[in-house]
Amino acid sequence: MSYQPTTKSDTIAQQLSTRIIRGEFAPGEKLRQDLIAREYGVSQVTAREALLRLASQGLAISLPRRGMCVTPIDKDAIEELRLMRHALEPLALERSVPYLNPAQIAEIEHLHEACNAAATAEDWEEANRGFHMAIIAGCHMPRLVSEISNLQLLYARHFKARYSDKWRRRDDPDHAAILSAIKARDAARARTVMQRHLMRFS
Structure with missing residues (x-):
């Protein structure tokens, strides 16, 4: 979403x-x-x-x-962003998993493949942001989704500033595991993988 x-x-x-x-x-x-x-x-x-x-x-x-x-990018703001993502995204994903329809799951799979195939940091970031928003599209909590959307924008800026020059194409096993949990309708496992996934963000 x-x-x-x-x-x-x-x-x-x-x-x-x-x-x-x-x-x-x-x-x-x-x-x-x-x-x-x-x-x-x-x-x-x-x-x-x-x-x-x-x-x-x-x-x-x-x-x-x-x-x-x-807005300047500073360490305090990045830490706040990290903590907010850790608090909100796993919750939204857990609430979303039971309600995602087949078309939404197909879109998630498409975005996962786009992340893995991305040839540039910009392409990856756009697909990654799409993936993270698509997996929470079923949570039916518009305020939560809106807040996460803003967090994703701010993360995208941090990623561009810090990681763009170091970026290399790669497959994302966490995205694959989240997609697998969604297909199995295992909300608890999806949340656990998301928590682990976000630990890599700094």
């Missing part, structure tokens, strides 16, 4: 978030409302709404005398 933009400002926010994750905007870089409005051909009000959405996702922050800037 992924966030679907509903307004022009939502669409711009989504595109800007992708650019931030890819490193097109550096941590601490100013996000000029007038330039964004001009680039996307929208009013400054619409650009401002897009920036506020980025702020709500934790990708932008308003700084004194600088305005809206890309």
Whole structure:
């Protein structure tokens, strides 16, 4: 399950978030409302709404005398992100497993294969984020899913900054084990594997 933009400002926010994750905007870089409005051909009000959405996702922050800037990456924020993922994702997965339908499971399998076949760090990150969101699509807890979606965005940025240069194509045995547990409708095993999987995140 992924966030679907509903307004022009939502669409711009989504595109800007992708650019931030890819490193097109550096941590601490100013996000000029007038330039964004001009680039996307929208009013400054619409650009401002897009920036506020980025702020709500934790990708932008308003700084004194600088305005809206890309949120810096710091150790405390990364640790908070790690702890929140450990708390929320296994819970959402356990609640999701019994309710995933065959089409959703097929999509999870497709995303697992896409992760294993990814030729670049960017391709892997996109497929990985899709996998992590797809496996919780059956939990029927929209607030929880929304929070995890934001955490996934922030993780993607951390991954890009820290691991992109070191990335190598690889199969993911944890993803395979999670998929196997989902197919067996074994929610407890899926949760245990997810907890182990997230221990590798730092």
